[in-house]
Amino acid sequence: MSHSGVLPGKLRGGFRELRMEGVTRRFGQAVALDRLDLTIEGGEFLALLGPSGCGKSTALNCLAGLLPLSDGGIWLDDERIDGLPPERRGFGMVFQNYALFPHLSVRRNVGFGLAVRRLPKAEIARRVDEALALVELSEHAGKLPGQLSGGQQQRVAIARAVVLRPRLVLMDEPLSNLDAKLRLQMRTEIRRLHQSLGLTTVYVTHDQEEALALADRIVVLRGGLVEQVGSPEEVYTYPANTYVAGFMGYRNLLDLPVAAHDGARVILAEPGMRLTGLAQRGGRAGGARAVAAVRPHDFRLGSGRDNALQVRVEVVEFHGREVAAEGVTETGRVVHVRLPERVAPGDRIDLTVPVERVLVYPVDGPAADLGEVPE
Numbered sequence: 166m167s168h169s170g171v172l173p174g175k176l177r178g179g180f181r182e183l184r185m186e187g188v189t190r191r192f193g194q195a196v197a198l199d200r201l202d203l204t205i206e207g208g209e210f211l212a213l214l215g216p217s218g219c220g221k222s223t224a225l226n227c228l229a230g231l232l233p234l235s236d237g238g239i240w241l242d243d244e245r246i247d248g249l250p251p252e253r254r255g256f257g258m259v260f261q262n263y264a265l266f267p268h269l270s271v272r273r274n275v276g277f278g279l280a281v282r283r284l285p286k287a288e289i290a291r292r293v294d295e296a297l298a299l300v301e302l303s304e305h306a307g308k309l310p311g312q313l314s315g316g317q318q319q320r321v322a323i324a325r326a327v328v329l330r331p332r333l334v335l336m337d338e339p340l341s342n343l344d345a346k347l348r349l350q351m352r353t354e355i356r357r358l359h360q361s362l363g364l365t366t367v368y369v370t371h372d373q374e375e376a377l378a379l380a381d382r383i384v385v386l387r388g389g390l391v392e393q394v395g396s397p398e399e400v401y402t403y404p405a406n407t408y409v410a411g412f413m414g415y416r417n418l419l420d421l422p423v424a425a426h427d428g429a430r431v432i433l434a435e436p437g438m439r440l441t442g443l444a445q446r447g448g449r450a451g452g453a454r455a456v457a458a459v460r461p462h463d464f465r466l467g468s469g470r471d472n473a474l475q476v477r478v479e480v481v482e483f484h485g486r487e488v489a490a491e492g493v494t495e496t497g498r499v500v501h502v503r504l505p506e507r508v509a510p511g512d513r514i515d516l517t518v519p520v521e522r523v524l525v526y527p528v529d530g531p532a533a534d535l536g537e538v539p540e
């Protein structure tokens with residue numbers, strides 16, 4: 166299938182870069198977005214990731230023109246666009262709640278923006294047909310949104326955005342109203358469309374897995390500030406701090422006394438636990454205490470030379486090929502592990518973990534409440 170009719174070749178990299186410079190948004194005294202500097206390259210899929218309230222929707226709405234900036238500017242190549250109203254920015258938006266017109270057919274919903282622009286009827290029909298084919302909804306063209314499933318409605322919303330040949334597609338948690346299975350399907354669909362149409366996409370989500378799966382680059386936000394920018398691989402493998410680590414599945418963030426350190430290696434110890442790990446952030450973890458970040462999957466049963474801890478198993482969840490267990494050390498510290506072996510509540514087990522799988526950070530204060538994290 167050719168997509169060239171919906172989006173002309175010139176859109177691929179239709180701009181070189183979109184720059185947000187010092188973008189700030191205040192609500193009264195509260196700073197929702199604090200001097201955000203960010204460059205989005207043409208053709209890129211960028212995810213804004215963070216928990217509720219971190220400022221990601223604010224950033225997207227500033228880009229869209231739905232919220233005026235308190236300070237800073239936005240440039241599309243050499244054109245300053247933050248003074249333009251939303252309709253003159255040429256961006257497509259897809260929201261969590263679809264925002265379809267309930268009394269208009271699928272076809273008329275998708276064609277709405279083209280009709281407003283007074284395009285010839287034949288061209289509207291052709292482009293709508295192509296957009297509907299793209300999201301595999303051709304046979305539903307005559308239905309009303311209420312007659313479609315959630316996933317189908319979200320596809321209508323996506324067709325409605327891409328039919329306008331947008332310079333940039335902005336998506337705000339577009340999958341969060343869908344059930345788990347549909348969410349996975351639509352995720353693949355969104356990535357496929359991004360690639361085949363050569364779109365530039367900015368995607369807001371609080372779901373780490375979604376950001377890792379979809380994005381070329383992830384921006385992790387906290388309290389209106391950028392914590393880390395990097396490829397999924399970089400952010401997943403080398404989180405910049407304990408906040409990002411917690412978000413990226415390092416569910417165990419253990420604040421421990423430092424027993425010794427030599428350059429890159431730091432030894433942390435307390436009764437019942439000895440952990441050797443790699444100092445992050447240039448070996449600054451040289452204080453009296455440091456935080457060891459360990460993924461539940463990286464623990465193994467058995468006692469290691471460098472790393473050894475003993476826990477009493479308290480809670481076990483069955484996960485098919487493995488179990489997720491919560492154990493407690495003799496000092497009362499809770500440790501989360503994932504093991505292929507069957508363990509049971511009350512078992513006393515020895516655990517170890519490879520040195521390179523223990524990331525050691527300076528103590529930054531309490532880790533954020535991150536909710537569910539991927540493992």
Ligand SMILES: Nc1ncnc2c1ncn2[C@@H]1O[C@H](COP(=O)(O)OP(=O)(O)OP(=O)(O)O)[C@@H](O)[C@H]1O
Nearest residue numbers: 192196197215216217218219220221222223224371
């Ligand atoms: N219209 C508003 N009036 C006052 N404060 C606001 C308004 N919109 C957002 N805020 C505040 O700005 C901060 C950032 O909000 P924002 O909606 O950007 O966060 P978010 O990361 O998108 O969260 P969520 O995932 O819950 O939407 C929050 O502290 C929020 O309470």
